Amino acid sequence: MSSVFLSHNNIFSAYGPDSVSAIAQIKEGVSSLQLVEDSYLLEGPFYSSRISDDLLNEKFERLRPTENYTRLEKILIASLSDTLEKADLEIDDRVGLIVSTTKGNIDVLEKHSVFPEKRAYLAQLGKKIKEFFQFQNDAIILSNACVSGVLALAVAKRLISQKTYDHVLVVGGDLVTKFIMSGFNAFQALSPEPCRPYCKTRSGINIGEVGSSVLVTADTRQMAREAVKIMGEASCNDANHISGPSRTGEGLFRSVQAALEQSGLSIESIDYISAHGTATLFNDEMEAIAFNRANLQKTPLNSLKGYFGHTLGASGLLETLIGMHSLQKNMLFASKGFQELGVSRPLNIIKDTTSKPLRTFIKTASGFGGCNTAAIFQSAKP
Amino acid sequence: MKPSSFHIASYCRIIDNNIVKNDEVLFTEKTGDLSSFLKKAYKHMEIRYPKFFKMDTLSKLAFIAAETLLKDSVEKNTALVFSNKSSSLDTDRKHSASITDSVHPYASPAIFVYTLPNICLGEISIRHSLYSENSFFIFDEFNPRLLTDYCDSLLSTGKTEKILCGWVDVDKQEYDAFLYLIARTGVYPYTTDELTRLYRKT
Structure with missing residues (x-):
């Protein structure tokens, strides 16, 4: 393919x-x-x-x-x-x-x-x-x-x-x-x-x-300078509730696992997570559970909602585009608004914008209807 | 890439107060509006699922159509690929009227949550414990070619074993549901021509 x-x-x-x-x-x-x-x-x-x-x-x-x-x-x-x-x-x-x-x-x-x-x-x-x-x-x-x-x-x-x-x-x-x-x-x-x-x-x-x-x-x-290759993507439902996030992060966890499997990449090769992070109590907690189940709790993570708010139908696309530029600039963008961890499991939230060689990121999103999607992108530069 | 070994295992059409499954009329009702028709169908099918009564009309219609096809299916890796013309407009109008009511403007969370077409996918996923791929497309009319291309991609990349696919539309008193189950075995060939034939026939 x-x-x-x-x-x-x-x-x-x-x-x-x-x-x-x-x-x-x-x-x-x-x-x-x-x-x-x-x-x-x-x-x-x-x-x-x-x-x-x-x-x-x-x-x-x-x-x-x-x-x-x-x-x-x-x-x-x-x-x-x-x-x-x-x-x-x-x-x-x-x-x-x-x-x-x-x-x-x-x-x-x-x-x-x-x-x-x-x-x-x-x-x-x-x-x-x-x-x-x-x-x-x-x-x-x-x-x-x-x-x-x-x-x-x-x-x-x-x-x-x-x-x-x-x-x-x-x-x-x-x-x-x-x-x-x-x-x-x-x-x-x-x-x-x-x-x-x-x-x-x-x-x-x-x-x-x-x-x-x-x-x-x-x-x-x-190819633009910031072009990325789509390595893997998957979408899984929580089968749990139409408006409340799953308490086990089921659909998000499964989406991340399936996207990783399709990409053929290991967790270690994911340089950062561009997460959904809406800043509601339940959504962010659900994500923390799912990322821990996927063993991604040490991977640097941001939510870009502190810059744009939640832009609904655009958000997953918008945040993927920022991720592409982040790779191209070799720069991890701070998760704006974050001060002190407020979820029950560890997460490696990016506190300050920092330079770092970057090649691969995973983008996740979750929404009403119990839907979740994860996609993995890698810099197209040789 | 055409996954060759797939068939249409079964299909369901709900239109004009008739529920048809695989060329056979399951339930029919001469009079009454959509809402009462769906309630009677629920009773007739002896479903016990109180959440049904909280759903909006689009979800109820999708739920009943899905129930006819999934109740005997044990495969949990069943993707849902739905489409329609009117998105969730039927419920959108209710939310919109409620928030601009001149006497008592009010936004109800129970209505607002249904102002997205994919909520019916969530309802079906919950009912049948499906942790699977979900997508909701909007087209001007039933578009078997595009749906087939998309489903072929899910099947040929091994993302799913079965797909519940089709059209489910509610717009005021107008409605139309045509869902079909794509599986490895079945009586109907899985081609866009056959889908067009089944859709036009019923």
């Missing part, structure tokens, strides 16, 4: 319009979480990371759109256009498109929306992106809760291995909406402060907003 790589990529976020602007700030330890006061979204102030309207509209207008697009469509198109520009790829019938999102254009259900309710159907979102870039194949939408972003990479790899496509563009994103904020608030899952994954004083999640995209390809002529 031929190797499949992640290559050119974009992170469109509160940090700026591309991956480089996000990496530059993360390297300096700067979070993009800000205090937001918007009583329409949520009663009382909350922390979030949101893309500025000015930046979004400025970048989007340069693409010379000929019709009206929703905010999410603009974000996804802006992100994907940067990735496509870097890739310089001819879009023919061998190029696939995967959109990773949990809620898509859910804001069109709001009374003041200028868009028809029809726009809330996720295939419509896919169609808008497909048409903008004139993809020849229909978009495949993956909506699998908070593992969508990393599972989308596994799906892209599987479809390339299966010869359905030669290249797949994966784009992911979700909005910070009243719909989402009210729901997580009802679960009492929102933190009143910037989130602190794995910390003793953690008090829940922040919701953030990014668009991210990547070229997945088997073509070694398409």
